[in-house]
Amino acid sequence: MSAVLNDEGSPRASVATRERVHEAARSLGYVPNGIARGLRTRRSMTLALISDVIATTPYAGQLIQGAQDAAWRAGYLLVLVNTGGNTELEEHAIRALRQQQVDGALYATMYHRVVSVPQGLDGLPVVVLDARPQTDGFPCVVPDEEAGARTAVEELAGHGHRRIAFVLDERDGPAARGRLRGYRAELARQGLLDDPGRVVRAASDSAGGRRAALELLDQAEPPTAIFAFNDQMAVGVYHAASERGLRIPEDLSVVGFDDLYVIGRELSPGLTTVALPHYAMGEAATQLLLAEVEGAERPPAVARLVACPLIRRGSVGPARSPDAPAHRGQLAAGQPLPERSHR
Amino acid sequence: MSAVLNDEGSPRASVATRERVHEAARSLGYVPNGIARGLRTRRSMTLALISDVIATTPYAGQLIQGAQDAAWRAGYLLVLVNTGGNTELEEHAIRALRQQQVDGALYATMYHRVVSVPQGLDGLPVVVLDARPQTDGFPCVVPDEEAGARTAVEELAGHGHRRIAFVLDERDGPAARGRLRGYRAELARQGLLDDPGRVVRAASDSAGGRRAALELLDQAEPPTAIFAFNDQMAVGVYHAASERGLRIPEDLSVVGFDDLYVIGRELSPGLTTVALPHYAMGEAATQLLLAEVEGAERPPAVARLVACPLIRRGSVGPARSPDAPAHRGQLAAGQPLPERSHR
DNA sequence: CTGAAAGCGCTTACAG
DNA sequence: CTGAAAGCGCTTACAG
Numbered sequence A, B: 001m002s003a004v005l006n007d008e009g010s011p012r013a014s015v016a017t018r019e020r021v022h023e024a025a026r027s028l029g030y031v032p033n034g035i036a037r038g039l040r041t042r043r044s045m046t047l048a049l050i051s052d053v054i055a056t057t058p059y060a061g062q063l064i065q066g067a068q069d070a071a072w073r074a075g076y077l078l079v080l081v082n083t084g085g086n087t088e089l090e091e092h093a094i095r096a097l098r099q100q101q102v103d104g105a106l107y108a109t110m111y112h113r114v115v116s117v118p119q120g121l122d123g124l125p126v127v128v129l130d131a132r133p134q135t136d137g138f139p140c141v142v143p144d145e146e147a148g149a150r151t152a153v154e155e156l157a158g159h160g161h162r163r164i165a166f167v168l169d170e171r172d173g174p175a176a177r178g179r180l181r182g183y184r185a186e187l188a189r190q191g192l193l194d195d196p197g198r199v200v201r202a203a204s205d206s207a208g209g210r211r212a213a214l215e216l217l218d219q220a221e222p223p224t225a226i227f228a229f230n231d232q233m234a235v236g237v238y239h240a241a242s243e244r245g246l247r248i249p250e251d252l253s254v255v256g257f258d259d260l261y262v263i264g265r266e267l268s269p270g271l272t273t274v275a276l277p278h279y280a281m282g283e284a285a286t287q288l289l290l291a292e293v294e295g296a297e298r299p300p301a302v303a304r305l306v307a308c309p310l311i312r313r314g315s316v317g318p319a320r321s322p323d324a325p326a327h328r329g330q331l332a333a334g335q336p337l338p339e340r341s342h343r
Numbered sequence C, D: 001c002t003g004a005a006a007g008c009g010c011t012t013a014c015a016g
Helices: A015-028 A033-039 A060-074 A087-099 A145-158 A174-189 A206-217 A231-244 A280-293 A323-332 B013-027 B036-040 B060-073 B085-098 B146-159 B175-187 B205-217 B232-243 B278-294 B321-332
Strands: A047-053 A077-082 A104-115 A126-133 A140-143 A164-169 A198-200 A225-228 A253-258 A270-275 A304-305 B046-051 B077-082 B104-115 B127-132 B140-143 B164-169 B199-202 B225-228 B252-257 B272-275 B303-306
Touching: A015 B140, A033 B036, A033 B104, A033 B303, A047 A060, A047 A087, A047 A280, A060 A104, A060 B060, A060 B077, A060 B085, A060 B232, A077 A087, A077 B060, A087 B046, A087 B146, A104 A174, A126 B175, A140 A145, A140 A225, A140 A280, A140 B104, A145 A164, A145 A174, A145 A225, A145 A270, A164 A174, A164 A206, A164 A231, A164 A323, A174 B303, A198 A206, A206 A225, A206 A231, A225 A231, A225 B252, A231 A253, A280 A304, B046 B085, B046 B278, B060 B104, B060 B278, B077 B085, B104 B175, B104 B278, B127 B278, B140 B146, B140 B278, B146 B175, B146 B225, B146 B252, B146 B272, B164 B175, B164 B205, B199 B205, B205 B225, B205 B232, B225 B232, B232 B252
Parallel strands: A047 A077, A047 A104, A104 A126, A126 A140, A140 A304, A164 A198, A164 A225, A225 A253, A253 A270, B046 B077, B046 B104, B104 B127, B127 B140, B140 B303, B164 B199, B164 B225, B225 B252, B252 B272
Antiparallel strands: A077 B077
16 A cells, blocks of 8 residues: 555556555545654654744745745745744744754845854754854855846946946945945946945935935036945935936936835836845755755755846936046046035 | 653642653753654644735735744644645645645635635635635635725815725725725715715726826816725825826825835825734634634634724825815705816 | 564553 | 553564
């Protein structure tokens, strides 16, 4: 029976018998009891996704979906656990998870940062997702922030822009660092001047984006394109542009980051942005985890970078040709810049 | 041992012994094996949340979080399953779920509509979430659309508005119906005229909302307040108002529905809206499900309505006082209304 | 190759 | 009251 239903390689029964067994199983509505099987095989066929916050992040869905799809394909169920950042809750949840014998865990955060993997997970296969582990020893899957930022700047430079500013989250972290690094690297590759005055830090919401953009637009030599740290800051750039009477993309080009649901499409014109690959990250992390769960050996504890694709909508246009040379002439002549008006 | 660790009522061991047993368990890192326990007790302590779409809906998070928190509190784990609307996938998933002996299932959709509960769930405790079951026999938890719409109209009427229009999803469904019913009921309660010309149907996105609002604003006697079927349509109402040179809330008041993450706060002024109580619904449905799982009897197969609270932001202002009496005088005198200009 | 028995780690009904 | 045994439904190593 068991041999037939589990479809073992060498046939222990004739084709006819197999057919009859299957038929009987079907008519009786027989479904093998996974709990009993799990007790014997010491495998629950269950993976956990442990995360800090899910409720407030609009892209949580993609991350979960990617993980779930990959788990399913391998015949595993995905258990969801949200700690809300509460350590006590987290410990409690991890105990429950281990009691239920989950085969492995994804330890995820909802934005790219550094985390310490809880001790309760010791001995269990773990992959860190959308975060960097504080201590070594765990493989992790993160967005390729640097390459993503390069893509953004490349898109802008490709449209002829030479004064490309960057409006950056004032908080430090892997995302801010990586995107700044990418911005600088691509500026250099394009042979463009990396003026520190064109990098403005602010709170990572639309108010911060607006403030930073106003500061840039009021400079003597304002940028013709702004790369925003994220889509919410890009919304602020739109506001600032409208306040200064600048049209997007005719007078100012804008590229965001994240590809936040709703924002990109509701803005007018639509926001060109670099997408955070949440689905792909969830999927990749789960595949890594399954390799460890099913395979004998642990995967190396390295960071797997996932590409961030550019989503073209309507916020990037060609740079105005006439003004650039004039201003650059000024700079080259070493003339003093007029004092900037900050407000 | 077992008796001590499970803290049975009547003490089978002395306090000292109990202490020693617990101590030993702790030092050995002993965690009871939930799988073995489940095999014996025929309870996996696992609940499933089966849903059509999660990835693209921004409020999925709240629904999941509410369900998860309630499950946790009772010591249950929540397994997530997303079918993406694919029936074949759904059947496969349900088989896997039953094989893993889940104790009950939440069958959810990401917006309020009518669903048929799959046969594979027969015999398992099921609660339908954010949807109405096509066939009777299942309890369900849904937002109180009608009361929510009444709240919106009441807020507008409370600010003195007497010409309150409704911009409605052209697709039929429990949400559209309930909100329309609530709109009419509250209009009646406030003693306001229910002019059919003030209900305009359109696609439920910002483009549809804009089109519908323009139609209303171009009427001979335009509304001073618009209640929008959802927040995305409300965004369209903002666009339309701006195109006609109307300020919100000075010249036009707007109330939305859903309380979509991002939208309400990014708009300027902030959108006053009726919130869909996703967290509360997830929680309520799970509690209902647990009552059935743990209790002997099935809960009655009735619909549990969850209240939709009003979120006040800045889009509702007082109605302009002068014009209202004049117009009402006109109507009261029974004079013919000037023909409306539709486009 | 095949069938019967042991055992996964618990809980529970039962004999002492 | 308490300890030892049976059994949950599978898989797997083993004797025939």
